[in-house]
Amino acid sequence: MKKLLTASALMFGVMGTGVAQAAEEVNVYSYRQPFLIEPMLDQFTKETGIKVNVKFAKKGMAEKVEQEGEYSPADVLLTVDISRLMELVNKDLVQPVDSNIIDENVPAQYRDGEDRWFALTTRSRAVYSSRDRVGQLGADFDYMDLAKPEFKGKICTRSGKHPYNVSLIASIIANHGEAEAKEWLEGVKANLARKPQGNDRAQVKAISEGLCDVSLGNSYYLGKMLADEKQIPWAESVYLNYPGQKADGTHVNISGMAMAKYSPNKENAQKLMEYLTSDAAQKMYAEVNYEEPVKPGVASSELVASWGEYTADDLPLETIADNYATAMKLLDEVKFDL
Template structure:
């Protein structure tokens, strides 16, 4: 596989030629689809270009890290947005809660995306999967398997690092814990995890690996794709962080690994609905799914697509059987419990 950072830079450059950033086409235009996304444009540019070649439909993309769902709601019936592509079930559910999503029933999407990774009413569809894993020091941790419940074991006292527990990635994990064990046991678990922290939660997932290398902690929580970005990127320091850790795929007791998603929403007032449906369906084709695997080190949502070799080396992913929609319902309660326990304080 080509150097990942080179490919990513090339895709970013290609975006300028295949998408218009910041200026969507008029709603009356034919043969276009307008995408709002807070995902790095380089992940999609090659796929969008191939979609245009295959269909003749031009893709106009607007990229912003924050506020896209609110923007679509503010634009109302005049919004040019056809598709919102975003990360984390929290942001997908936000689009639903803001009333900017419309149902999409597609036989192709139903065939390509397992039911647990689709909204029951078709209001969002996952495009890729990410696992909430454990980063473990290569030098100081001999454990090969860890459960999420085990993170509260006193054996890890003073040895765990993590980003804020109010961050969407950790909120989703806490929500999944509630689905598995209920609120009372989740609160108890959070108190145990807090007691095991080596430092106040801060930074991002890359910083967890950095702290492990520095000896601040021995294990921490992080999504699997950051390890690929660190190890195969161009930043020399981050390479060291990534190489200092092993990745363990944790499971719930009598369950599987917690999974979050990136996904797509068909907007309520999509002016180019037919083209938008075609694009979302195209994103689940084998060609598009391989981009998620090879460029961003994510797990393809479509079964049968090969996983990136580095990610595959972490072990066989066995997703927990809970639906992503189930954990979406518990996100508010999860945030309340994190605040009640004061995990971030």
Template sequence: MKRSRSARTALPIGLSLLVSATLAAPVAQAADVNIYTSRQPELIQPVLDAFTEETGLSTATIFIDKGLEERVKAEGANSPADLIMTVDIGRLDAAKQAGVVQPVESAVLAENIPEQFRDGEKEWFALTARGRVVYASKDRFDADSITYEELADPKWKGRLCTRSGQHQYNIALIAAYIAHHGEDAARQWVTGLRDNLARRPEGGDRDQAKAIFAGECDIAIGNTYYVGKMATNDKEPEQKEWANAIKVIMPTFDNGLTHVNISGVSLAKNAPNADNAVKLMEFLSSDEAQKIYAELNYEYPVEPGIETSDLVKSFGELKPDSLPLDEIAEHRTKASEIVDEVNYDGGPQS
């Protein structure tokens, strides 16, 4: 487990290895709040440090990229996990469906987080939002607006790049399309996207910006916060060139609103430190934590009234789709089936 820098005590080296390897019951008290997360720990460490400074409660994180809910389920009552933090509505819903989280009654969370950004049964709560937008070449894309529906227009044939259609971010977008237009229309749309591809889907969202910079395609689909990460990347300055080659277009559905996905948090079903964990959940929804997320991670705060960073403001106004996220989650399986049915990841076929 990665300990918060401001934690009050340090685990002995041998015990740290045991925690990482087995997470057995005897180490359930490794910290005041133990977090299983699919988010890179460095992205959340600043807010965890702020929590420790304010409350005196220590935190420990373990990064689990895949199989998070399966691991918690396998550990059962002996799991040391207090909180599950992840990205994408699909992964939050997967944890809920796996039965490894529990509802939280909190007036603070209800006040800070709008209804559309929390589970109707109070088993997950969004912390930040990110728009699923269009990256467009500054040199080769003249328009300032586009709809999601228009991305399948044949006029973009050979000009679109995306990561795998089966990636959770694209599955959520397709699921939202199903919710808006139905399965048949979504199948036609994904087929149109496939035939507009410049190449087979590959890489991550940053790689799509790189492809636009290299002239391989003119438009791509990506998350907003990656643009901020690229534009400020001093360790890999070539990414600044990728960011500078593109402009962010806020695509919309026919309701004039943009699809957003989230990062979020749930209380683990067998949390050994449940009271402390709820305190952290409430802190993560607070003004202080939301401002840290906005400034350091280039994400959109879900708490109303918290401003985004200046860089994110430069993307233009994000008007989030009003479609409930748990409704989107209901269509994830069908969205994944459609991707396979049309062989989207096989690349353009007509």
């Protein structure tokens, strides 16, 4: 445990542990990459005069905040995926935020019923298909189809236990029940072209190389690949498909925010959180991260819009989170990653 906490501290860097803070500052711990959020934070400072101090990390946020306890300087926590937000909640590391502004900007489906976390963007769990060998999958295509015999030996995916896939499986459990979800997992495993490995972009690369024909992947990776000269051929080898348009809808997850339990700058923290749900901030987010604004009425980027419209699964993310443990259990039972 000591080694884990030490590593976590190194990842976040050294930050003062005293609770005394400048009156016009706010401290952010973030899993989001700097280029994704710094434009918004800079604009917030310009408009309010409140300085934003940010610590970025790839992992270790919950452990770091837990280690710091009541002396933590953290005010706002930014992360991705409902599972990581719920980890903060379950470890009692956040506090409710009573804000009519946030409640008006963030649909109830994408915020906690007790106001402990709120979405900032949504990202769909899409299916990529080979342009040459498969084509567009069509309006009738559903996640459940991936277990059908016609996809035998044609599917690539990252680990089933990655949060992006666990959340999808949890949504299938919520929509179809545990027994049907297990049967689906067994069918998908039987249809895999190779053992689960790599990240979402690696699956598209595999499609471009002819190793498989379809893959699960978050939609924003298409934008990321198109922005990388070496990966453009991967992106151009596939179509992006939104499953479930005549069934439950496409599964979406979120990036989100929460106020740290011992926030020393609560007033400034709430101002920042409210700003991040505003039209201006949501528009900036949409332009740089290839995700979709959570606030209704704020347009996606031109590129994301070109991928087509879709209907999202209307399951509250809290319901998906409630099925997370069952999803992990089913993955073990079918030995999905083995």
